Amino acid sequence: MNAPNTVRFTPQGLIPTAEQTAIQLAQNKVVLIDANAGAAKTTTLALRIGEALARGLAPEQILALTFTPEAREVLRRRLLEVGVARAMVERIAVLSFDDFSAWMMDLVDGDDVRQCHDTRTLKNYALQAMDAAGERYAGRVDGLELHTHSLALSQFLDVQLNLKATMALDSDVEFMGPEEAAEVLGVPVSDYVATLEYERLRLDGGAGAVFRGPFDATYDLACNLHEGGRLAEQFPDYRLVLCDELHDLNEAAFRILEALIDRPQCFFVGAGDKDQVIHAKLGASAEYLNRRFGERYPKLQRYPLTQTYRHGPHLAYAMAEFKQKQIESQLPLRTEIEQAHYGSAAACAQLAVAAVRQWKADGYDIDGCAILIRDRHQSMAIENALIDADIDYRTPPMAGYLQRDEILFLRGLLAIALKDFGAVKSEQVRTAIVDALVAFSEMKFSPRSMDNFKQQILKSPDLLGELFLIEDERRDGVVASYRDVASEATKRAVIGALAWLSTVDPATPAATVLTELCERVQLTATARRIFVRAYDAGVINKSIASLLEAAAASGQSLAEFWRAVNAREAFIRRKRDRKSVLIECAANAKGKEFDHVILPFLQDGEFPHPLQPKREEENLFYVAATRARVRLTLLSPSESAQRSSFIAQMRLPKSSAAAEAALGRNERAPVAAPASRHYLTAGFHDKDQVKALGAKFDIARRAWYVESDTNLEAFAAWLKK
Numbered sequence: 063m064n065a066p067n068t069v070r071f072t073p074q075g076l077i078p079t080a081e082q083t084a085i086q087l088a089q090n091k092v093v094l095i096d097a098n099a100g101a102a103k104t105t106t107l108a109l110r111i112g113e114a115l116a117r118g119l120a121p122e123q124i125l126a127l128t129f130t131p132e133a134r135e136v137l138r139r140r141l142l143e144v145g146v147a148r149a150m151v152e153r154i155a156v157l158s159f160d161d162f163s164a165w166m167m168d169l170v171d172g173d174d175v176r177q178c179h180d181t182r183t184l185k186n187y188a189l190q191a192m193d194a195a196g197e198r199y200a201g202r203v204d205g206l207e208l209h210t211h212s213l214a215l216s217q218f219l220d221v222q223l224n225l226k227a228t229m230a231l232d233s234d235v236e237f238m239g240p241e242e243a244a245e246v247l248g249v250p251v252s253d254y255v256a257t258l259e260y261e262r263l264r265l266d267g268g269a270g271a272v273f274r275g276p277f278d279a280t281y282d283l284a285c286n287l288h289e290g291g292r293l294a295e296q297f298p299d300y301r302l303v304l305c306d307e308l309h310d311l312n313e314a315a316f317r318i319l320e321a322l323i324d325r326p327q328c329f330f331v332g333a334g335d336k337d338q339v340i341h342a343k344l345g346a347s348a349e350y351l352n353r354r355f356g357e358r359y360p361k362l363q364r365y366p367l368t369q370t371y372r373h374g375p376h377l378a379y380a381m382a383e384f385k386q387k388q389i390e391s392q393l394p395l396r397t398e399i400e401q402a403h404y405g406s407a408a409a410c411a412q413l414a415v416a417a418v419r420q421w422k423a424d425g426y427d428i429d430g431c432a433i434l435i436r437d438r439h440q441s442m443a444i445e446n447a448l449i450d451a452d453i454d455y456r457t458p459p460m461a462g463y464l465q466r467d468e469i470l471f472l473r474g475l476l477a478i479a480l481k482d483f484g485a486v487k488s489e490q491v492r493t494a495i496v497d498a499l500v501a502f503s504e505m506k507f508s509p510r511s512m513d514n515f516k517q518q519i520l521k522s523p524d525l526l527g528e529l530f531l532i533e534d535e536r537r538d539g540v541v542a543s544y545r546d547v548a549s550e551a552t553k554r555a556v557i558g559a560l561a562w563l564s565t566v567d568p569a570t571p572a573a574t575v576l577t578e579l580c581e582r583v584q585l586t587a588t589a590r591r592i593f594v595r596a597y598d599a600g601v602i603n604k605s606i607a608s609l610l611e612a613a614a615a616s617g618q619s620l621a622e623f624w625r626a627v628n629a630r631e632a633f634i635r636r637k638r639d640r641k642s643v644l645i646e647c648a649a650n651a652k653g654k655e656f657d658h659v660i661l662p663f664l665q666d667g668e669f670p671h672p673l674q675p676k677r678e679e680e681n682l683f684y685v686a687a688t689r690a691r692v693r694l695t696l697l698s699p700s701e702s703a704q705r706s707s708f709i710a711q712m713r714l715p716k717s718s719a720a721a722e723a724a725l726g727r728n729e730r731a732p733v734a735a736p737a738s739r740h741y742l743t744a745g746f747h748d749k750d751q752v753k754a755l756g757a758k759f760d761i762a763r764r765a766w767y768v769e770s771d772t773n774l775e776a777f778a779a780w781l782k783k
């Protein structure tokens with residue numbers, strides 16, 4: 063029998079440091095790791111899981127929580143990388159808080175609750191809530207101003223999310239009037255009462271959830287646990303709970319963790335980096351790492367991870383300057399920080415192409431190259447430049463610029479006018495075009511008639527134009543309101559624009575046609591109305607502006623442009639299986655790493671974004687830059703006054719001088735020889751034989767092995783060739 067404090071799980075591919083081993087073996091009830099980006103937090107959580115499995119814990123007794131699906135995938139990948147067998151990983155609950163919560167809430171609500179993840183659907187519910195608030199509170203509440211334009215709805219959706227994420231909505235304001243309660247909670251009274259109505263609608267007056275927007279499952283579970291609901295008793299028997307990316311923690315998620323940790327048999331290990339808080343709107347705060355855990359669990363043990371293992375001293379020290387904190391790297395690796403400057407968006411895209419080409423010329427694989435953009439509108443110039451340069455790229459599904467709602471809408475109109483919807487080959491894209499046409503024309507269909515129409519159109523694409531012949535649906539007896547007037551005007555404008563478009567000569571320059579089309583369909587005004595957040599509407603408008611720029615630069619006629627757009631889409635679809643550069647939004651890259659990170663458009667007005675809090679922008683830049691392993695390329699304007707202030711904040715001349723010295727030190731340091739085991743190919747039938755010969759079983763990897771100093775003669779039959 064091994065002593066309790068010796069390691070039983072030996073990872074593959076890396077030698078754990080003493081700090082990592084201490085966490086792997088920690089026996090404290092609550093363990094917290096607060097460490098820099100790339101300091102191996104996720105890896106160390108994976109080691110802790112490997113150790114638990116090696117000690118015989120059933121995978122079903124382990125719960126690993128993250129906040130985002132992306133972070134969940136990274137944790138799963140790290141488990142495989144350190145050598146936990148795939149079959150084991152599949153049996154461990156590696157879940158986002160919202161997935162875990164929805165699963166638990168299904169025990170009380172049934173599993174037919176509608177999940178709504180797009181803002182447009184939520185907007186309809188928000189409008190209903192506004193109406194209900196008007197009926198209930200008009201004349202009774204001072205200062206009630208229920209606006210339904212998009213900025214007001216945007217603010218409302220943010221406020222309700224924040225009230226729930228912070229659990230403020232659940233606080234003790236029961237006996238106060240709405241004005242006083244709103245004041246205590248620090249929100250406008252109109253948003254407060256609309257939130258009450260929204261929740262009444264969502265929870266069917268207390269009967270159970272009817273729909274859930276993002277994060278609602280987490281809130282519902284937190285409420286259930288807090289109100290003496292007995293759901294915690296039905297939690298699976300988790301003995302080890304882990305939480306990655308703890309910097310995303312908010313009050314609702316914290317309460318769920320408390321309920322898990324408070325079960326007597328449960329051990330908890332959490333890891334985060336307070337400089338990676340980028341979801342403050344969702345109530346995320348460094349306070350949990352800094353203070354709340356300590357107050358709630360006075361015996362908690364904090365463990366350090368002081369080194370970054372992702373990159374060498376050049377990037378580590380630049381980030382230390384940027385964040386004014388201690389960051390150390392002992393890797394003998396020169397992580398290069400390259401800079402290049404541009405005069406226009408197109409030139410910036412060309413620099414990104416040049417950086418990819420240079421990477422390839424230096425002998426690296428383009429699969430390891432990621433272009434991290436601040437916002438999705440920035441990808442159009444880059445995608446076009448990569449296509450022209452014949453460099454393959456990948457984006458998350460349906461996130462390439464040709465598949466964005468606003469572009470799909472324009473493509474739909476062109477398809478109708480040119481009577482050529484058949485040129486759009488993908489069924490998924492065709493369906494998305496129908497959705498975009500309906501949304502941007504502000505038509506009102508029930509989900510059932512939408513589905514019927516989509517089915518028909520997939521069979522006969524030429525029917526697309528008929529979409530505008532279908533009457534809007536209105537419930538019997540409902541009189542058109544002032545809101546309907548605006549949306550009917552939009553639909554009329556779109557129909558008028560289509561009539562005009564079908565008279566246009568396809569040989570007309572595409573830029574001229576598209577510019578007029580956007581004006582005729584009142585795209586900017588419509589975007590402001592249907593895209594709830596001012597910030598999102600801004601992204602849409604920038605995206606359209608880039609399309610018009612690209613059309614002008616191409617010099618193509620309308621017919622040529624239409625053909626080129628469809629050919630581009632085919633190019634991207636065809637090449638998915640080959641090596642490619644990744645284009646991704648920086649916020650979605652959290653937890654991931656890439657050999658070469660390219661950050662384009664580092665300019666004033668883009669990054670930091672003027673509409674977002676400065677501190678969060680700074681954290682987002684820190685997240686983006688620290689994804690790099692071998693090279694970081696920063697692209698910024700030629701005019702130094704227009705450059706993002708973040709570049710100067712890295713104090714590159716100072717940090718690189720210190721990094722040179724550190725690199726020399728690292729290169730001279732002795733390298734530890736990897737402790738290796740010989741894994742055997744022995745299967746179930748050989749188990750008695752190899753065991754008798756002295757082999758041991760690695761539970762996490764589900765494989766037999768012998769230590770490296772063993773005489774291998776007797777094991778020859780099971781050695782890997």
Ligand SMILES: Nc1ncnc2c1ncn2[C@@H]1O[C@H](COP(=O)(O)OP(=O)(O)OP(=O)(O)O)[C@@H](O)[C@H]1O
Nearest residue numbers: 076077078079099100101102103104105371372653
């Ligand atoms: N002991 C080690 N020796 C060498 N490399 C290591 C070691 N431990 C982890 N690494 C490597 O360090 C890199 C960063 O690890 P990981 O992603 O776990 O960091 P993190 O702290 O979770 O990062 P982030 O804060 O960005 O989420 C990975 O490539 C991982 O394989």
